[in-house]
Amino acid sequence: NGNIIKNGDVKQIKLNSSYLSQSINSQHDVFDNFDKKSFEVNKENKASYEEVPLHTACLTYLGFYLLMILGYINQLFFSPKVATETHRDGYVPLYDSFEKFYLRYVYRRVKDCWNRPICSVPGAELVLKDRVTNDYGWSFEFTGTQTKCLNLGSYNYLGFAQNYGPCADDVEKVIRNYGLASCSSRRELGTNELHIELEKLTAEFLGVEDAIVFGMGFATNALNLPTLLSPGCLVISDEKNHASIILGLRLSGAIVKVFKHNNTDDLERVLEKAVCFGQPKTGKPWKKIFIIVEGVFSMEGSIVKLPEIIRLKKKYKAYIYLDEAHSIGACGPHGRGVVDFFNIDPKEIDILMGTFTKSFGSAGGYIAGTKNLINFLRVNSHGHCYASSMSPPVTQQILTSMKIIMGRDGTNDGAKRIDSLARNTRYFRRRLAQIGVITYGHEDSPVVPMLVYLFSKIGAVVRTLTTRNIAVVGVGFPATPIMEGRIRFCLSASHTKEQLDYALNVIDEISETLGLKYSRKPRDLNPIEY
Numbered sequence: 001n002g003n004i005i006k007n008g009d010v011k012q013i014k015l016n017s018s019y020l021s022q023s024i025n026s027q028h029d030v031f032d033n034f035d036k037k038s039f040e041v042n043k044e045n046k047a048s049y050e051e052v053p054l055h056t057a058c059l060t061y062l063g064f065y066l067l068m069i070l071g072y073i074n075q076l077f078f079s080p081k082v083a084t085e086t087h088r089d090g091y092v093p094l095y096d097s098f099e100k101f102y103l104r105y106v107y108r109r110v111k112d113c114w115n116r117p118i119c120s121v122p123g124a125e126l127v128l129k130d131r132v133t134n135d136y137g138w139s140f141e142f143t144g145t146q147t148k149c150l151n152l153g154s155y156n157y158l159g160f161a162q163n164y165g166p167c168a169d170d171v172e173k174v175i176r177n178y179g180l181a182s183c184s185s186r187r188e189l190g191t192n193e194l195h196i197e198l199e200k201l202t203a204e205f206l207g208v209e210d211a212i213v214f215g216m217g218f219a220t221n222a223l224n225l226p227t228l229l230s231p232g233c234l235v236i237s238d239e240k241n242h243a244s245i246i247l248g249l250r251l252s253g254a255i256v257k258v259f260k261h262n263n264t265d266d267l268e269r270v271l272e273k274a275v276c277f278g279q280p281k282t283g284k285p286w287k288k289i290f291i292i293v294e295g296v297f298s299m300e301g302s303i304v305k306l307p308e309i310i311r312l313k314k315k316y317k318a319y320i321y322l323d324e325a326h327s328i329g330a331c332g333p334h335g336r337g338v339v340d341f342f343n344i345d346p347k348e349i350d351i352l353m354g355t356f357t358k359s360f361g362s363a364g365g366y367i368a369g370t371k372n373l374i375n376f377l378r379v380n381s382h383g384h385c386y387a388s389s390m391s392p393p394v395t396q397q398i399l400t401s402m403k404i405i406m407g408r409d410g411t412n413d414g415a416k417r418i419d420s421l422a423r424n425t426r427y428f429r430r431r432l433a434q435i436g437v438i439t440y441g442h443e444d445s446p447v448v449p450m451l452v453y454l455f456s457k458i459g460a461v462v463r464t465l466t467t468r469n470i471a472v473v474g475v476g477f478p479a480t481p482i483m484e485g486r487i488r489f490c491l492s493a494s495h496t497k498e499q500l501d502y503a504l505n506v507i508d509e510i511s512e513t514l515g516l517k518y519s520r521k522p523r524d525l526n527p528i529e530y
Contacts, residue, residue: 050438052453053518057483060453064482067455071105102478110459111137113474119146122154122161124494126471149471150499152489157330157446158417159494160361160401166409167361167400171393178392186378190389198395201402202366206336207346210375211368214383215390217325217355218244220365222251223383225321227376228351229254232279232287236270236318238262238304240297245323254290255280261300264308267291271316289318295327295338295354299480299488301441301449303331306342310349319350329359330446335405335418341444359405362397364390420493421446423530424500428491430528431504436517440486448489449475450507452516458485460514468506497530 052060093100112133120127128147131140160167174194184190195213202211214220225248229235233254237245240261249256257274260266271289278285291313293304304322313320324337332340337354339346346352352368367377378384405414425446432439438451452461458474465472476485511517 049440050519050521052438052451052483053520056453056518060455060483060485063454063456064477067106067109071101074105075101106455108137110455110462110474110476112140113459113462116471120148121163122151122156123159124151124156124492124496124499125149126151126154128466128471147466147469149466149469150503151471152491152503153471153473154492155326155358155490156361156492156494157326157359157421157490158335158361158401158405158414159420159492160359160397160404162361166404167397170400171396174392174396180393181391182389184389185384185386186389187385192389192392192395194392194395194399195390198390198399198402199366201399203368205402205406206339206352206368208352208368208370210371210373211366212374212377212381212384213356213364213366213390213395215364215387215394216383217357217363217365219383219387220353220355220367221245221323222248223387224353224367224377224381225249226252227381228252228321229290230287231255232284233290234274234279234286234288235290235292236267236274237292238294238297240300240302241292241294242298242323242325245292245294249292261297262302262305264305264312267309268312271312271318275316289316290321291318292321293323295322295324296331296445296447297441298326298447299449299475299486301439301445301447303327303341303442303445304338306338306344310344313350320348321351322349322353324352324354325365326358326447328354329405329418330421331444333418335359335414356394356398360398360401362401363394364398417493421491424491424493424495427497427528427530428489428500428504431500432507433519433521434523434525434528435504435508435511436519436523437507437511438519446491448491449486450489450516451484451486451518452514453483453485453518455482455485457514457516458487461487461510461516464510464514465506468510470503470506 088094112131117129117131118126119129125148128149130143130145130147132143133140154161162168178192178194182190182192186195198213199211202213203209214223221242221244225245229249229252231253233252235249235252235254235256237249237256237258238261239258257270259270271291274286274289277283291309293309296303306322309320312318322338324339327341328337329335331338334340336346339349339352350369351373353365355365356362357364367374403409404411405418407414422444425448426443429439429443429448432448432450440449440451441447452458455476458476462472462474473488473490474486475488480486
């Protein structure tokens with residue numbers, strides 16, 4: 001069923017498909033087929049959100065509650081045979097009782113589908129380190145073998161997760177000159193010329209006055225939102241916003257109102273009420289009102305309705321905080337995110353946030369906007385004042401990849417990558433629609449959630465695809481509602497058509513076997529153009 005690696009030696013085994021395994025060094029041959037045609041975006045395409053069939057909904061709830069009931073019976077009549085902490089007898093429980101129960105009797109059954117270690121770069125292909133469990137998922141042991149898989153789970157949107165080429169060469173030089181870490185915060189001795197260059201280049205790339213960078217993408221939201229917000233402020237947040245945003249809002253002390261996902265009518269209803277009635281009890285005007293949304297929502301695959309939100313921002317004099325973690329590099333004809341996708345002046349957005357973890361093949365995050373905003377953050381942000389600064393090789397990886405995207409390297413490699421990702425995304429989504437599975441999100445979003453609903457099917461799909469040498473990510477409760485268990489595919493510019501066809505053929509096959517073809521939409525069976 002694929003490539004098994006034992007003791008460092010690679011043994012090729014024939015695949016049950018036309019898919020031909022490629023070496024990592026040839027991943028980007030796909031870019032040679034770039035046809036230089038203008039990049040086209042489908043701004044009017046509405047996101048796909050098909051309702052779950054009633055019988056599937058009933059079975060999903062029934063299966064989940066049956067699992068819970070059996071777990072409670074097990075807990076009531078049988079003592080756990082493993083994972084007991086005898087040295088803590090008589091202590092107050094360290095964990096919430098439901099979380100403890102859920103981890104033991106629900107999550108443990110599919111634990112092998114998460115936290116899977118890899119031992120290669122996460123390119124179009126990756127290598128999984130094989131492991132087994134002998135105690136029902138409480139612990140794992142490595143078998144000494146490795147399996148090469150087609151990678152449909154990593155956020156390698158533009159294919160910069162490489163250990164060769166200009167990025168790797170530049171990073172190697174920087175390690176020799178600067179080492180691996182600055183060992184200080186930006187406010188002390190942690191700033192070097194690479195950080196300054198990156199902030200200037202990021203601001204230029206985004207088309208704004210200034211930018212500030214941080215060593216961790218999650219912390220960019222979690223530590224800077226409390227700097228910008230305080231009690232007396234109102235935040236109107238999309239219900240599907242990322243956990244880093246939610247944590248930052250909790251730390252800020254601001255009042256938070258949630259609006260329905262990507263629903264601008266509901267957003268306006270909340271805005272209108274906030275402006276009319278002011279703060280609770282006192283009725284005083286809010287200090288400031290923030291609208292917080294993501295460019296591409298990481299679990300839904302939807303693209304924010306940015307033009308409509310800008311219209312509401314101007315009407316009600318609110319600020320927009322736009323998280324472009326999954327859209328920067330991956331959306332727009334120039335890779336500048338949803339602002340570029342909709343051809344909007346970036347100065348219309350008050351605060352631009354994004355990460356370098358996905359499209360740039362690196363780590364960290366940024367906030368960009370006016371000079372006044374960035375100077376304020378340089379003085380007041382905990383992420384700038386106290387956190388260790390971005391590692392020099394990480395910084396250089398971003399610099400080189402961003403210059404390639406901008407065409408500063410003297411080639412059109414960046415344009416090829418953007419075009420390839422767009423073609424791969426549309427082709428993959430349209431083929432999935434032909435298969436008859438239900439997917440969420442916008443046609444141009446490289447995040448492609450495929451709904452499997454039942455919790456048990458998440459594990460079945462992940463395991464089955466792994467045996468066919470395809471690595472994917474399963475997502476279930478509590479990361480999603482009970483009803484919306486899914487497989488999340490992430491597409492890359494480095495995927496070839498042959499690789500995608502192999503994956504789609506396998507998905508078609510297992511969807512038939514596992515009963516995943518829930519869609520009731522009419523299928524267009526005509527060949528999909530790549």
